[in-house]
Amino acid sequence: LIQVKDLFKIYEFGDIQIPALNGVSLSIEAGEFVAIMGSSGSGKSTFMNILGCLDVPTRGSYFLSGNAIGSMSRDALAQLRNQQIGFVFQGFNLLARTSALENVELPLIYGPTPARERHHLAKEALVSVGLSGREDHHPNQLSGGQQQRVAIARALVNHPSIILADEPTGNLDTKTSLEIMQLLTQLNEEQKITIILVTHEQDISTFTRRVIQFKDGLVLQDRLQHPK
Amino acid sequence: LIQVKDLFKIYEFGDIQIPALNGVSLSIEAGEFVAIMGSSGSGKSTFMNILGCLDVPTRGSYFLSGNAIGSMSRDALAQLRNQQIGFVFQGFNLLARTSALENVELPLIYGPTPARERHHLAKEALVSVGLSGREDHHPNQLSGGQQQRVAIARALVNHPSIILADEPTGNLDTKTSLEIMQLLTQLNEEQKITIILVTHEQDISTFTRRVIQFKDGLVLQDRLQHPK
Ligand SMILES: Nc1ncnc2c1ncn2[C@@H]1O[C@H](COP(=O)(O)OP(=O)(O)OP(=O)(O)O)[C@@H](O)[C@H]1O
Ligand SMILES: Nc1ncnc2c1ncn2[C@@H]1O[C@H](COP(=O)(O)OP(=O)(O)OP(=O)(O)O)[C@@H](O)[C@H]1O
Ligand SMILES: [Mg+2]
Numbered sequence A, B: 001l002i003q004v005k006d007l008f009k010i011y012e013f014g015d016i017q018i019p020a021l022n023g024v025s026l027s028i029e030a031g032e033f034v035a036i037m038g039s040s041g042s043g044k045s046t047f048m049n050i051l052g053c054l055d056v057p058t059r060g061s062y063f064l065s066g067n068a069i070g071s072m073s074r075d076a077l078a079q080l081r082n083q084q085i086g087f088v089f090q091g092f093n094l095l096a097r098t099s100a101l102e103n104v105e106l107p108l109i110y111g112p113t114p115a116r117e118r119h120h121l122a123k124e125a126l127v128s129v130g131l132s133g134r135e136d137h138h139p140n141q142l143s144g145g146q147q148q149r150v151a152i153a154r155a156l157v158n159h160p161s162i163i164l165a166d167e168p169t170g171n172l173d174t175k176t177s178l179e180i181m182q183l184l185t186q187l188n189e190e191q192k193i194t195i196i197l198v199t200h201e202q203d204i205s206t207f208t209r210r211v212i213q214f215k216d217g218l219v220l221q222d223r224l225q226h227p228k
């Protein structure tokens, strides 16, 4: 499903170079449940942005569902992304001037879904993350963890085949984190959705079946495990 | 040092009322190291914003260093806040168009510190959170955890007597979180700085000597402990 080869992302900063990704090669099969861990600045979000077709590597190749991402047009890429991928951003990236419900509906706006069905799907997604009753709140009328859950709901509403979640429980208490991980586990086991999540918490990584460890833009370790 | 009595914060939302704080009374002595925990939406950030003189309660009183915060002028409040309090926001609140160094200098801009000394103090603060070499980066050229550490450095640069930190390790890996907690412990033990931090991670709360548990806008539990 996902195949990256010799992936590099090098930022030019004045006259120095910062290798955010320094040669990453790996593949992820459909239906996997993967955790990406590693220290701050080790390249996890950079990697996720490339997987999510939101950024391009400096060098290297990325194949998604057999498509050579590097050679696709912007429109074709936007369509593939919208249809296949749900993204939970590390910084949430919610629209400040629209309600939680409208934020969650956003991925459906460009598709064929009629307005009434969109509202219903968005409402359902908010209920699944424990936010029923908060549909009309704007982001600044929500707590940090509530904003994070709006971002999660938005990633789910389009029923994507791949969920990329960058620190989805970073602002959530233990009990709420558990509910989110149970939701993701259910989506992975029942609907075979491929889930790749970045986390720095050991307790969260135990829900997955594979842990990829990043360090200085490289894969340090890649091991399978039994989820708890 | 800090004394709140019958603190209420009630948001009017259309025709319903949301009690973010529903009657909180507690006091915190100078030099304490306190953790605030509780589920998402339980009122922690609302409480922190009132302590930090960034928000006003609907009802109730707040005394800081003997000052009745509710009856102070805006200018007097801004000065007290600038001199006494360092705040790490849950959402970082960095200025997007300025460098990490300039972001960290911000609390010093309104004071008597000359420019050269400001640069030096800001640089020092960035080194203390492990970000030397990143001074000229803008926030969007930094990883999530690096942005979080810029926010932490900014809260320290003014050598405040109180540090209010809302989820300061939410985006940090275990090793970096440990370094930050060791830094805060050092500031508390050596410089007697009062530290109040919101966290949802048990491992982080063990560094503190008191844990206050919030639930539905109320204090559920308030207990002392030996830090590990
Ligand atoms: N402007 C507002 N209007 C209406 N409700 C609000 C507003 N701001 C906050 N709230 C509500 O107040 C409650 C408490 O919010 P607060 O941010 O203090 O929670 P928190 O404990 O910090 O949560 P988290 O752990 O998710 O950060 C939440 O239910 C939130 O939805
Ligand atoms: N636009 C940019 N210009 C220069 N350097 C950048 C830019 N964007 C990111 N970086 C650097 O690339 C490195 C990797 O960043 P990335 O966001 O992938 O880290 P991360 O593993 O997600 O970290 P965290 O756990 O803190 O979120 C960091 O050292 C960061 O400073
Ligand atoms: Mg990141």
Ligand SMILES: [Mg+2]
Pocket: A143, A144, A145, B044, B045, B046, B090, B166
């Ligand atoms: Mg909060």
